[in-house]
Amino acid sequence: MRRQDDLEDRAGWLIWLQGLLADRGYDVTSARSGDKTRFALDAGLAPATVTRILGGKAPDLEVQVTLSRFLGVSLDELLVRTGKAEETDFHHSMNESGHTAVSSETRLTPEELAVAAGFPREDREWFATMVRRLRKQADENGSAAGGAAAEG
Template identity: 80%
Template sequence: MRRRDDHEEEQAGWLTWLQGQLAERGYDVTSARSGDKTRVSVDAGIAPSTLTRILGGKAPDLEVQVALSRFLGIPLDELLIRTGKATEADFQHSRNESGQTAVSSENALTPEELAVLAGVPRDDREWFVTMVRRLRRAGDAHGSAAGGAAAEG
């Protein structure tokens, strides 16, 4: 059974991690006057009051974690583990031994999805998407799937 102070330490770690993830994406949610809490709410598609509760220490419910997962480009299982809602043992990971996520060739990823999965900073994503599309076109123009396949991951 988990001790109460263990959960509080875990929650503090989650909040620090979340603030770091948001800061990496250009959002300063630690400053009351930055306006970034509102930007995060809008960009992530969650209510401002919900974000305030999360930043105040309340673990988000599943629906909000799904929205945060999509917004941050972080696997949902990682968020569930970080918030203490699940453990690693609760998941069967689709990762190979190198830690990379497996991608099915049946469902090609969009350049935007590739940018998020690759961890491309928000400011560089437009450039990244343009380059992936050019690589795909170059592969198609030369009658080769290699350019497109390489660009798809």
């Protein structure tokens, strides 16, 4: 029989995952949206695997590595959130530096940058507008400094 705190941890993990996916345009809570299948295809996962994950089963290590890469979150954070590891299992605290790492060479959109920086949902549009203005101003002035600073 599952302990109550196990059920709460599982619910917390799913809420966190659903939030990340919603931020990326996937509505995995609706059975009719088709976003579960789209998410599975985009992430390189089998639809049955996504169904199991969204049903509450913590993914195995290989799937967590895939999710980590797709979601842009560290593997240690994913392992902790799914209950497969504890934060003390790692040499550093996930909140130690306060910095977000970018693991790909793909240029982030202003909206993605706002999410990565932890801006509240209601402030992200404002932030994206300001980044675009800084980029435009830098282009007009012939300077790359403003645009580089705006990109993070």
